[in-house]
Amino acid sequence: MSAPPTSQVIRVQRRSRVLVSSTLTCLSTLPTINLTAGCLHDCAYCYIRGYRGYPGESTATLYEDTPERLERELERAKVKPRAVYFSPSSDLFQPHPDIQRCAERVIEILFEHGVGVAFLSKGEISERAWELLEAHASLVQAQIGLISASEDVALTFESGAAPPAKRLEQMARLVRAGIRVAARMDPVLPGITDTDEELMRLFDAVAETGVSSVSVGILIARSKITASLRRATGPLAASVPSMLARFKGGGSIAMRGAGTEVGVLPAPEREAIIDRIRRRAAARGIEIRVCACKNADITGGSCNIAGTWPRRPAPRQFQLPLAASRGSERTEERPQ
Numbered sequence: 001m002s003a004p005p006t007s008q009v010i011r012v013q014r015r016s017r018v019l020v021s022s023t024l025t026c027l028s029t030l031p032t033i034n035l036t037a038g039c040l041h042d043c044a045y046c047y048i049r050g051y052r053g054y055p056g057e058s059t060a061t062l063y064e065d066t067p068e069r070l071e072r073e074l075e076r077a078k079v080k081p082r083a084v085y086f087s088p089s090s091d092l093f094q095p096h097p098d099i100q101r102c103a104e105r106v107i108e109i110l111f112e113h114g115v116g117v118a119f120l121s122k123g124e125i126s127e128r129a130w131e132l133l134e135a136h137a138s139l140v141q142a143q144i145g146l147i148s149a150s151e152d153v154a155l156t157f158e159s160g161a162a163p164p165a166k167r168l169e170q171m172a173r174l175v176r177a178g179i180r181v182a183a184r185m186d187p188v189l190p191g192i193t194d195t196d197e198e199l200m201r202l203f204d205a206v207a208e209t210g211v212s213s214v215s216v217g218i219l220i221a222r223s224k225i226t227a228s229l230r231r232a233t234g235p236l237a238a239s240v241p242s243m244l245a246r247f248k249g250g251g252s253i254a255m256r257g258a259g260t261e262v263g264v265l266p267a268p269e270r271e272a273i274i275d276r277i278r279r280r281a282a283a284r285g286i287e288i289r290v291c292a293c294k295n296a297d298i299t300g301g302s303c304n305i306a307g308t309w310p311r312r313p314a315p316r317q318f319q320l321p322l323a324a325s326r327g328s329e330r331t332e333e334r335p336q
Helices: 066-076 097-112 127-135 151-157 164-176 196-209 223-230 237-245 267-282
Strands: 008-012 031-033 059-063 083-086 116-121 140-145 180-188 213-218 252-254 261-263 287-290
Touching: 008 097, 059 097, 066 097, 097 116, 097 127, 140 164, 151 164, 164 180, 164 196, 180 267, 196 267, 213 267, 223 237, 267 287
Parallel strands: 008 059, 031 083, 083 116, 116 140, 140 180, 180 213, 213 287
Antiparallel strands: 252 261
């Protein structure tokens, strides 16, 4: 998948550690890596639009020395992490050859050190990355972002991501490779992707891949996210104002572990959406996990975004708080 013609990649050197800890509760079990600040997928609803390090539309800042820095960190570690999560503030498989090559080398280094890889992606996985993932299937756990099986939804809200059909194809290939994989329906766009027709189309398609688990999160409202959604173009752009109007009575809640407030739908509306999703998924034999980080007032538990890994004592150097990372590549997990 080639980069959009208007995209740009800014190449820089890292100024701090590669492996850092996330403040978000669902990501607190593993060290994380961001290869870039920003993401070329340009999803209109993406939470990183409010992060401090967001470089702007169709732009990614690539930390091109990440492989060398990671190699040194792992060689010096007394105890290596059991696995690493990609990526709190970007996507491992973005449509640019330089980012893809960096991703491939980083994955290769982790496998060479016996470190597992957990990732969430809406991108197209390169063939070299496929070779690595399939050869080390026991060290991989994946989530594929898929908020809808509809091309109209993708055209309107996910302009640079892989088409839904490609993501479904990749889910099936991950299953065939023996890799643990779940779909991630995050965010649910109220009134757009949570209708009965949309849900059944999505769960029918997911069930056909052999995937039986879907993690769910409902859209949160922050100024830069809602502004981006209002600028969306495409077949469903006219539905955005009515969707955003539903947030007026919802107030805000604290993001679990992030120390920030986010706008949400009223709790009864979110509960009704989750209940409808759960029932439609169950009809296709699919288990639903709800992200409690953005719904701490109505649910608990984890969306399992980082996977489930055997317990191993974690070294202190991989438990640093996010605040310990002072370089330009720091990207806060706090939607603004």
